[in-house]
Amino acid sequence: MLGVAQQSYGGVSGRAHGRSLQGARVVVQAAPSTSGAFPNFVNHGGPVVSTPVVRATFWGASWSTAAAQTTMQRLFQYCTDILNSPFMNVIAQYGVGSARFAGSTIMGNVSGSLTNAQIDSQIQSGIDAGTLTEPPKNNTSDCLVIFLDESVEVNDSAQGLVMCEPSGDTAFGYHDFFTTKAGNDLYYAVIPALDDKCIQQTCPGGDSGCSLSIGATQEQRRTQVTSHELAEMFTDPQLNAWYDPQNGENGDICNGETGTITVAGNTWSVQRIYSKHDDEQSDGGTYCVSEAPNPIPAP
Secondary structure, three states, X not given: OEEOOOXXXXXXXXXXXXXXXXXXXXXXXXXXXXXXXXXXXXXXXXXXXXXXXXXXXXXXXXXXXXXXXXXXHHHHHHHHHHOOOOHHHHHHHHOOOOOEEXXXXXXXXXXXXXXXXXXXXXXXXXXXXXXXXXXXXXXXXXXXXXXXXXXXXXEEHHHOEEXXXXXXXXXXXXXXXXXXXXXXXXXXXXXXXXXXXHHHHHXXXXXXXXXXXXXXXXXXXXXXXHHHHHHHHHHOOOOOXXXXXXXXXXXXXXXXXXXXXXXXXXXXXXXXEEOHHHHHHOOOOOOEEOOOOOOOOOO
């Protein structure tokens, strides 16, 4: 996850190269590899999202305004591009195949301060209303990305999730899952607004030691965090698949390491992602990459 996370959440840490604080996981014993800087980064037996179908949902009243339309269109394009980019070749080694973007919705009537349980409830309400899509049984495809506007914050200190609040921020984003009323697993990521105010609150000391830069644009921060969460959500959707018990998921290991991808003339900011293949091939010399020319084979 992008942020400091806790318990069963995966998130993006505000600290550069910081690890997410992982909680209780269902662990299946797996043999570590014999080389590389992170030999304990292995699949612990959980599922992966092998054929991602990503939908976006925009929460908050401002997304319905004319001023937000350009921002939304850019994020539509980003989601389409990253799923068809060499970025996906990096995480192919973890069992992730072809992906596609399947559209978006706006949910303007949400609370300005949400707990994790309220986010689960809001998603379920969207499914009940037909606004959001029920995932399939034995879900290995459907994922949801939630983009919050500047008026919506996450404040769940009991779970260690505080994002874009005046104080006590712990994360820039996270991913999680829950079981719907129909009994299906729904995987989702939460991306806060990441405006200048949010960055300054989370990193009052400025760029030093912070995983996002105050000098970056709001779009660059959003796309960087989204890439981190997509990579983790696909490869560790139930928080029991690909991760290192001490260093976290593939986004956590490279937290704060920026990169770019270019797709059809569009250049986007992303975060570099841990590549076990590169780690083993270089014996720990190189392992954070943003793209690969071809799908990387399983290690």
